[in-house]
Amino acid sequence: MSFVLLVEQILNGLQFGVMLFLMAAGLTLIFGVMGLINLAHGSLYMIGAFAAAATAAATGSFLLALAASLAAAAVVGVLVEMLVIRRLYDRDHLDQVLATFALILIFSEGTRWIFGSFPLFLEIPDYLSGPVSLPLGVQYPLYRLTIIAIGLVVAAGLFALIARTRIGIQIRAGEADREMIGALGVDISRLYTLVFALGAALAGFAGALIGAIQSVQVGMGEPVLILAFVVIVIGGIGSVPGALVGAILVGLTDTLGRFLLPIFFGTFMEPSAATSVGASLASMAIYVLMAAVLIIRPRGLFGAA
Amino acid sequence: MQRETWTNLAILLGLLIVPLWAWVTDEPFTITLATRAVILAIAGVGLNIALGLGGLVSLGHAAFFGIGGYAMGVLASHAQAYSPLLEWPILIEGTKSMPMIWLVAIIAGALLALAIGALSLRTTGAYFIMITLAFGQMLYFFMISWPAYGGEDGLSIYVRNGFPGLNTLDPIQFFAICFTLLVLVLWLFWQVNRSAFGLALGSARQNPDRLRAVGIHPDRTLLVAFTISGAVTGLAGALFADLNRFVSPTMFSWQTSGEIMVFVILGGVGRLMGPVFGAVLFVVLEHVLGGVSEFWHIYLGAILLGVVLFARGGLIGLIAGRAVAHG
Numbered sequence: 013m014s015f016v017l018l019v020e021q022i023l024n025g026l027q028f029g030v031m032l033f034l035m036a037a038g039l040t041l042i043f044g045v046m047g048l049i050n051l052a053h054g055s056l057y058m059i060g061a062f063a064a065a066a067t068a069a070a071t072g073s074f075l076l077a078l079a080a081s082l083a084a085a086a087v088v089g090v091l092v093e094m095l096v097i098r099r100l101y102d103r104d105h106l107d108q109v110l111a112t113f114a115l116i117l118i119f120s121e122g123t124r125w126i127f128g129s130f131p132l133f134l135e136i137p138d139y140l141s142g143p144v145s146l147p148l149g150v151q152y153p154l155y156r157l158t159i160i161a162i163g164l165v166v167a168a169g170l171f172a173l174i175a176r177t178r179i180g181i182q183i184r185a186g187e188a189d190r191e192m193i194g195a196l197g198v199d200i201s202r203l204y205t206l207v208f209a210l211g212a213a214l215a216g217f218a219g220a221l222i223g224a225i226q227s228v229q230v231g232m233g234e235p236v237l238i239l240a241f242v243v244i245v246i247g248g249i250g251s252v253p254g255a256l257v258g259a260i261l262v263g264l265t266d267t268l269g270r271f272l273l274p275i276f277f278g279t280f281m282e283p284s285a286a287t288s289v290g291a292s293l294a295s296m297a298i299y300v301l302m303a304a305v306l307i308i309r310p311r312g313l314f315g316a317a
Numbered sequence: 318m319q320r321e322t323w324t325n326l327a328i329l330l331g332l333l334i335v336p337l338w339a340w341v342t343d344e345p346f347t348i349t350l351a352t353r354a355v356i357l358a359i360a361g362v363g364l365n366i367a368l369g370l371g372g373l374v375s376l377g378h379a380a381f382f383g384i385g386g387y388a389m390g391v392l393a394s395h396a397q398a399y400s401p402l403l404e405w406p407i408l409i410e411g412t413k414s415m416p417m418i419w420l421v422a423i424i425a426g427a428l429l430a431l432a433i434g435a436l437s438l439r440t441t442g443a444y445f446i447m448i449t450l451a452f453g454q455m456l457y458f459f460m461i462s463w464p465a466y467g468g469e470d471g472l473s474i475y476v477r478n479g480f481p482g483l484n485t486l487d488p489i490q491f492f493a494i495c496f497t498l499l500v501l502v503l504w505l506f507w508q509v510n511r512s513a514f515g516l517a518l519g520s521a522r523q524n525p526d527r528l529r530a531v532g533i534h535p536d537r538t539l540l541v542a543f544t545i546s547g548a549v550t551g552l553a554g555a556l557f558a559d560l561n562r563f564v565s566p567t568m569f570s571w572q573t574s575g576e577i578m579v580f581v582i583l584g585g586v587g588r589l590m591g592p593v594f595g596a597v598l599f600v601v602l603e604h605v606l607g608g609v610s611e612f613w614h615i616y617l618g619a620i621l622l623g624v625v626l627f628a629r630g631g632l633i634g635l636i637a638g639r640a641v642a643h644g
Binding site: 043049096099105106107109110111113114115116117118120121122124125234235238241242244245249288291292294295296299302303306307310311312 | 368374376436439440442443444446447448450451452454455458459461462463464571575578579582586612613614615617618619621622625626629
């Protein structure tokens with residue numbers, strides 16, 4: 013195991029974690045403010061990726077594609093919130109799970125209907141492709157490094173939005189006491205739509221950024237959604253800092269687990285057996301992490317005790 | 318009560334008459350569809366014990382369905398390859414005997430539910446949903462990356478497992494086996510619901526503090542219910558694998574969990590025949606809409622959304638009225 017490879021894997025884990033944060037931040041805000049468990053969040057991720065791929069194919073501009081992903085996911089988010097989600101706020105979690113599960117079916121099949129079953133591809137633009145040289149002889153793809161940077165900037169922006177702005181105050185107040193901020197004259201239903209659109213836009217943006225690394229296809233959102241759930245369970249539901257810490261923890265655990273476990277088993281097993289045992293256990297690593305966090309802190313790392 | 322009882326009888330009778338009619342008119346495909354509905358109904362009844370009686374919104378029941386399926390797959394694949402499952406410390410051979418496989422599937426489902434339940438029940442509400450979902454996904458990825466039993470490709474079993482005295486390859490005889498098991502499982506659900514344990518379970522759902530006050534531990538009550546639920550769903554998984562003579566990690570996927578939950582909700586949560594009605598409707602929709610359009614999931618989604626938004630208490634609730642809906 014070389015040092016350079018390890019640094020690369022740590023960066024990969026960081027990039028994965030930052031992406032998970034974009035998904036988890038929206039989920040955790042929506043849950044914290046509206047008390048809604050939204051399974052269709054992965055569909056918004058997918059919609060962002062498809063909007064980006066379609067725009068890039070039509071215009072050839074990556075920046076326009078990113079803008080399209082934000083806009084499309086936010087618009088769909090607003091529509092879904094106003095048509096369906098709004099009716100679910102005062103229902104129990106079971107109804108929310110079922111209704112958003114139904115939305116997944118509709119969005120996934122609808123996308124398959126429009127774009128077909130074959131994956132689309134989103135090209136990394138020239139100015140972001142190729143490796144960059146980092147100190148200590150590490151070579152790392154510029155695009156992935158950009159994702160890490162964008163993710164950290166978005167995280168900082170989100171913290172500033174929540175801590176410093178009037179909307180942020182309303183969001184925090186909404187988490188603490190829904191009835192009270194309504195009584196104080198804040199238009200709750202507008203605030204809810206806004207928060208939902210914000211979460212949707214972040215998910216769509218994440219979808220577009222990842223779409224350029226992986227393929228853009230139907231069903232791409234749900235695995236990420238479930239990982240985002242793991243993230244917010246670890247971080248504590250409703251907590252944005254928790255989502256950030258949880259996302260980075262999950263990203264690093266998953267990536268390093270896949271890298272280090274086969275090597276670890278290779279020290280005392282045959283190479284082929286070590287690879288398969290290592291890979292099997294690595295796929296479970298983040299869930300073991302989640303279970304461990306739950307045993308120590310059932311409400312997550314940053315959750316209210 | 319009366320109207321729901323009649324509805325229940327009608328559903329059960331319909332589920333019996335249709336395959337018998339198909340048997341008389343020699344349409345084995347219809348019998349297979351009915352068998353599929355019956356097996357999915359057993360999985361739904363399993364979830365209904367946790368979800369309907371205990372109020373535990375588990376989005377990870379595919380784990381138990383899958384482990385039941387793999388119990389069948391692993392035992393039967395060793396039997397068909399004539400290779401023992403384990404030679405040391407004791408010799409364990411594979412088997413092609415259904416009762417043996419069911420027993421293993423039930424025990425495996427129960428043990429897995431005990432482990433997942435013990436961890437997940439430390440939390441409640443949305444945490445519980447997400448954690449059960451995550452554990453289901455964990456097993457899904459584990460099965461995909463574990464190469465010993467087919468990995469992502471799954472396992473094919475060439476000949477359906479045997480049941481003493483019956484020819485299980487005959488569709489109507491296999492249907493009869495599954496239908497009998499469904500009736501047994503429904504009887505179990507009914508017994509659980511009316512027992513002292515069922516009362517405790519109902520209070521654990523509605524008011525855990527009061528239950529604690531009378532000296533019963535709500536978490537333990539819920540864990541027992543979750544374990545029973547996992548065992549029943551495991552049995553359904555073994556039957557489902559036998560129906561298809563094939564198991565794959567798809568049985569563990571989160572969509573499977575979602576679908577099992579859909580059966581329960583479509584029919585009516587906490588109602589005896591809710592999952593049966595839901596599963597039958599699901600299979601009929603899958604068959605009818607699947608013939609109309611390749612994208613039948615859109616219609617399924619729309620129907621589901623309609624039921625959740627406008628028909629609370631499920632479709633049995635719509636037919637039989639809300640009077641008996643649980644609290």
